[in-house]
Amino acid sequence: SQQGEEDPQALSIQEGENATMNCSYKTSINNLQWYRQNSGRGLVHLILIRSNEREKHSGRLRVTLDTSKKSSSLLITASRAADTASYFCAPGGNEKLTFGTGTRLTIIP
Amino acid sequence: KAGVTQTPRYLIKTRGQQVTLSCSPISGHRSVSWYQQTPGQGLQFLFEYFSETQRNKGNFPGRFSGRQFSNSRSEMNVSTLELGDSALYLCASSYIPRDRANTEAFFGQGTRLTVV
Numbered sequence: 387s388q389q390g391e392e393d394p395q396a397l398s399i400q401e402g403e404n405a406t407m408n409c410s411y412k413t414s415i416n417n418l419q420w421y422r423q424n425s426g427r428g429l430v431h432l433i434l435i436r437s438n439e440r441e442k443h444s445g446r447l448r449v450t451l452d453t454s455k456k457s458s459s460l461l462i463t464a465s466r467a468a469d470t471a472s473y474f475c476a477p478g479g480n481e482k483l484t485f486g487t488g489t490r491l492t493i494i495p
Numbered sequence: 496k497a498g499v500t501q502t503p504r505y506l507i508k509t510r511g512q513q514v515t516l517s518c519s520p521i522s523g524h525r526s527v528s529w530y531q532q533t534p535g536q537g538l539q540f541l542f543e544y545f546s547e548t549q550r551n552k553g554n555f556p557g558r559f560s561g562r563q564f565s566n567s568r569s570e571m572n573v574s575t576l577e578l579g580d581s582a583l584y585l586c587a588s589s590y591i592p593r594d595r596a597n598t599e600a601f602f603g604q605g606t607r608l609t610v611v
Contacts, residue, residue, distance in 0.1 A: 419599065428499070428585055428602035429538075474538065476600075482551045483528070483587070483600055485538040 388413055389484045390458075390475040398492040405462045407489040409475030418451055418458050419476045419483070429474065432460075465493045497521065499588050501603035508610050513574040516606045520567050520588030527569040528600065529561060530585040538585070544569055545591065573608075581610045 390409045399405050409418065417436045421429040435442045435451045435458065442449045448461040458477070462469055472488040500519040508514050520527050528551075529541040540553040544563035561571040567588075573580055584607075587600040 421600075421602075426583065426605070426607070428604045429587070429600070431599045431601065434599055482540065482543055484540050485530075487537045 388415075388477055390418070390477045390486045392473065392475055392486045392489045394489060395487065396490040396492070398494060399465060400494050401465055401467060403465055405465050405469070405491055405493075407460050407473055407491070409458045409460070409477070409486070411456050411458075411475075411477035413456075414453070415477045417478070418449075419478075420447075420449060420458075420460050421474045421476065421485070423472045423474065423488070425471070432473075462491075465491075467493050467495050469493050499586060499601050499603035501584075501586050501606050503606060504604065505607045506609070508576050508608065510576055510578060510610055512576050513572060514576060514608060515570050515572045516584055516586075516608070518569045518571075518586030518588075518603060520569070520586075521590075521601055524588035524590050524601070525567050526589040526591050526598070527563055527567065528587045528589070529569070529571050530587065531555075532583040532585060532605075533579075533581070541571065541584075576610045578610050581608060583607050 390411045393408045419434045420432040423429045433444045446463045451458045470493045474485045474488045476483040502517045526545045528543040532538045543551040547563045558574045563569045583605045585605045587602045589598045
């Protein structure tokens with residue numbers, strides 16, 4: 387498995403705005419997953435996108451995957467205060483997930 | 496369905512002591528992974544167990560060990576605790592399909608270990 391690198395490290399936006407964060411990885415993958423972590427809590431699975439998919443939606447979340455560029459993006463639309471959290475990507479496809487340092491998202495009310 | 500349960504939630508230990516943390520996975524999940532999270536090192540993989548066998552291991556010293564029981568519950572043990580072992584320890588369980596791909600991990604709330 388491999389570790390993804392999230393970018394930016396930190397992001398602050400006004401409530402209601404959209405937030406975009408990116409993930410880059412190095413080798414080929416079967417899928418890529420995004421997770422959210424509220425401060426001091428466990429990670430929560432958000433979405434899984436397979437290598438043969440280019441875009442996936444789940445509620446206010448939109449994930450894209452570009453395997454040619456080895457990158458993925460997570461878009462959160464109409465952000466809410468409750469979206470304040472750290473977001474991690476996990477590229478891979480088997481049972482061993484490894485994580486980068488995440489993007490710390492702060493939503494300003 | 497009950498989620499992943501980690502016990503205890505908080506723990507304070509003294510340097511040199513040992514500690515055992517417990518993780519009960521979601522019913523039907525046979526894979527359990529452990530992670531250490533610190534402000535400096537981020538979220539690091541410790542090891543993964545499947546059907547009582549350790550299948551993957553991260554880069555941690557031998558002081559960190561684990562095991563899995565026949566009911567899939569898992570424990571991890573840290574011996575001779577050091578100040579640097581203070582961290583949030585997270586456990587995750589997964590259902591592993593036959594092709595072993597596309598596995599979503601379900602995390603517990605973690606055990607916050609403080610070594611003084």
